[in-house]
Amino acid sequence: MSLRLVAPMWNGTRGIHRLGGAVVPEGNQKKERKMLQFLNNHFYDVEALRGYLLQREMSKVHLKNRSFTWLEEQHGPYSAGAFFILKQGGAVKFRDKEWIRPDKYGHFSPEFWNFREVPVEAVDASDCEINYEGLDNLLLLKELQSLSLQRCPHVDDWCLSRLYPLADSLQELSLAGCPRVSERGLACLHHLQNLRRLDISDLPAVSNPGLTQILVEEMLPNCQVVGVDWAEGLKLGPEEQPQDTASPVPA
């Protein structure tokens, strides 16, 4: 069961924000999908229904990523950006304050509205449905130091090309598990020269993880790149073959 998928498969009624077939068990899933495809190919009604459901999923994501920049004049950029993240289900940390996280019902404490001048230091947007348009709101946080976009299903190469305004302050970035990020998006991280820690593990769309890691390390010399162990793909030479456990250990 490999995690390597070039692009997530549309799964129709399941919703487009699932990895769609990457980590699901075979068998029943395949039969269901075959049945759905057969119905789709032979009946206009099924095709129209699937199209409508897809459109609805997409408009839900658009709604989540609508612009909150109008809040900036009333409450300041930091609160506006923090509100966007908290509404998405992520967590924010203002400077010298504790992490603010929404609970399982999506409620969060409104104390951050008072932090007009306090910049946001860290954002944890793991598993959030942020996309290219939603980054408008995230980029309000000019002094962000740590950003975690782990497993975000809509963060892709285009989104990474938008991160350069945070170059002065961003020191830590995590993209682990994002299904749409490939090595082409990682190439535009070279603007972030203050980055000290970059996590690029588990990216299914990257074609050659070991080589990509080496190239990214060359691109960002001051940064510690955590990701794939680049020796994993190398074949062992004849003298390095793993020893047979039965043979005696040389003294």
Place this chain on the structure above:
Amino acid sequence: MIRRVLPHGLGRGLLTRRPGTRRGGFSLDWDGKVSEIKKKIKSILPGTPCDVLPDTSHLPPEHSDVVVVGGGVLGLSVAYWLKQLENRRGGMRVLVVERDHTYSQASTGLSVGGICQQFSLPENIQLSLFSASFLRNINEYLAVTNAPPLDLQFNPSGYLLLASEKDAAAMESNVKVQKQEGAKVCLMSPDQLRNKFPWINTEGVALASYGMENEGWFDPWCLLHGLRQKLMSMGVFFCQGEVTRFVTSSQRMMTTDDEMVTLKSIHEVHVKMDHSLEYQPVECAIVINAAGAWSAQIAALAGIGKGPPGTLQGTKLPVEPRKRYVYVWHCPQGPGLETPLVADTSGAYFRREGLGSNYLGGRSPAEVSRVGWDMLARRHRIIVMKESGFWPGSVCFVHPQVQTAWAGYYDYNTFDQNGVVGPHPLVVNMYFATGFSGHGLQQAPGVGRAVAEMILEGSFQTIDLSPFLFNRFYLGEKTQENNIM
């Protein structure tokens, strides 16, 4: 006892219900059934076999509202927006005629695939910006249920244009216009260049402009395939054939200056099939000339340019094919992952290709060049490269090895190197979408929408491309684009 009396087959049919397709109803194997019936009739009738139903599946339909001549990215984009913006679903029948279904000489497939907003004309910048947003949301625009999403392999690495002393002022004013239109471009001095990209040799470079967002390169085949798939799902007809004749009807009318002018209208298109003399006349209302490097031929078929020179009737479409070569070389110590598409002061450009230290580059065609209508050669042109001094002078490539090369045509507009969009003033139902001289691919979505708006609404609605109309060739007003790559 009843079961034993009834004949075997009848009994089973009456007393049991079998699952499966309804007998006598719509069967999934219709084509097979037709050929079986044909065979049966052949065997029954005496004498020579006659085709009861001749096979016309390769011919285009006899009537079509719009005929798009040319199935490259521009033609498909116009067809897409026509179907997308039509008021009634299924209200317009669109036929796309493409001479070569392998696209072996089409500019789309042989393109380097770059997109950038660093132009001098605001219209070009807006077209590229719209195209960038189209490509970004391509899976919403070109969504087909049951098909996997498209992966354009977009590299958002940006464009870096280098300018010498004499071009620096022009570059500054261009960047000002670009920033006004909303492109994210910044200017860099030679020191900043050396800091950022230490592998650049900044000798002779006075200024550079670097695109930060919405610029890069992508896979043109993927866009073409996605458009084709979406068009097939929207009910557009595709035909492989060559347009050989337009049947027009004319009308003489008086202008306000009391001059007689002949207005023509194309009402039939003759599409000839490959390797045969068979042709199909297609009755049509509108013809779109998106034939790329061969648009002038199609225009001449409609009588554009047949008249005394200096008059509107005698103004030809100034689009001709210009060959340009692209080379792929391997250089192990070359620039790293962050390399943008670098375009030199001499017009040469290069970019990275993949992860393995391969680079791809070429040089824009010169102002005047000899062109032959020969086959595009795909030999390694190492000698030609060295002679023409191609190597981008600003980057030192140590020990490069040329891996492969190919040639492609630009649909080069010899008048002002910008596209021709919109209707012809005399042939009233021919619309142009051609002549983009190397940036057709990156502007295709925007141009397609503009032409569709022109046809459906009568004027440009979103991006005003009036500077690109055909009239400018007669009036002599050049809409010059200074940055062509």
